Amino acid sequence: MxxxxxxxxxxxxxxxxxxxxxxxxxxxxxxxxxxxxxxxxxxxxxxxxxxxxxxxxxxxxxxxxxxxxxxxxxxxxxxxxxxxxxxxxxxxxxxxxxxxxxxxxxxxxxxxxxxxxxxxxxxxxxxxxxQLRKSELSLTSALASGRETSMAVGVLMAKFQTDRHAAFDALRAHARANRKTISDVANELLLAEETINQFKKIF
Known part of the structure; x- marks a missing residue:
């Protein structure tokens, strides 16, 4: 054989x-x-x-x-x-x-x-x-093309004490799972963060 x-x-x-x-x-x-x-x-x-x-x-x-x-x-x-x-x-x-x-x-x-x-x-x-090289290129491209994406990645890094690559990968995975663009998910995340911050004033 x-x-x-x-x-x-x-x-x-x-x-x-x-x-x-x-x-x-x-x-x-x-x-x-x-x-x-x-x-x-x-x-x-x-x-x-x-x-x-x-x-x-x-x-x-x-x-x-x-x-x-x-x-x-x-x-x-x-x-x-x-x-x-x-x-x-x-x-x-x-x-x-x-x-x-x-x-x-x-x-x-x-x-x-x-x-x-x-x-x-x-x-x-x-x-x-x-895969790391591909992820680096994808991350660099995404961050360069959208201020919201960059800010959302920063929010995830701060919230979960993770690095930039892991935060971006999580953002991308969530977008794919929900059939949305990374930009849309980033905007939703920033809006949610803004809403949470408003509650801080109350407490």
């Missing part, structure tokens, strides 16, 4: 070692992932520009463009998340990889038992980062 493809889980493996490249490709393909291979950083960049993978697995030490150099390009020029593959356990290299935004790190020789769990954890982390 052929493996079931996992929707949205396409992995780009970049390694100049053919044996490692084939081994990882076979394991991941047998587990249902879509696989693309590259033997160098330049080829990997071309592949990314043509078909954006869900995760790139980068060998650190490659001739020409190293995995760290490639990671920096991916971080600056694309939204493709990446993790590193290296025979080195040098903490400085690991720290440098993390500073570039890596979502994971695998040490050669790869422990095949832990390969899939590590990959899934990295994919989950990558998904969280994308």
């Amino acid at each position: 052929s493996p079931i493809k996992k929707p949205g889980k396409n992995i780009l493996i970049v390694d100049d070692d053919q044996v490692t490249l084939m081994l990882l490709s076979q394991i991941l393909e047998n587990s249902g992932y879509g696989i693309t291979q590259a033997r160098c950083g330049e080829d990997a960049l071309n592949i990314v520009m043509m078909s954006e993978p869900d995760l790139a697995l980068l060998d650190v030490n490659m001739p020409g463009m190293s995995g760290l150099d490639l990671a920096k390009r991916l971080q600056i020029e694309t939204d493709v998340p990446f993790m590193f593959l290296s025979a080195s356990t040098d903490h400085d290299i690991i720290k440098q990889g993390i500073s570039y935004g890596a979502v994971g790190y695998l040490v050669k020789p790869v422990d095949t038992v832990n390969l899939i769990p590590t990959l899934e954890a990295s994919l989950a982390r990558a998904s969280e980062i994308k």
Whole structure:
């Protein structure tokens, strides 16, 4: 029986070692992932520009463009998340990889038992980062476009001792649940706050 493809889980493996490249490709393909291979950083960049993978697995030490150099390009020029593959356990290299935004790190020789769990954890982390970026953009856009929305977010932050993102997410969730626009819910919230404030004068 052929493996079931996992929707949205396409992995780009970049390694100049053919044996490692084939081994990882076979394991991941047998587990249902879509696989693309590259033997160098330049080829990997071309592949990314043509078909954006869900995760790139980068060998650190490659001739020409190293995995760290490639990671920096991916971080600056694309939204493709990446993790590193290296025979080195040098903490400085690991720290440098993390500073570039890596979502994971695998040490050669790869422990095949832990390969899939590590990959899934990295994919989950990558998904969280994308959601945070999307939420940040949505929040920035909403606050920029409406004074009432910004004020309503401030009210929720003060009332529930929460941060701006959580307050905006709550406002958006309430709007969706009640099939209203965020602006409408923000106005309702501000009116309710004004009404409550009027009662403060009585008490």
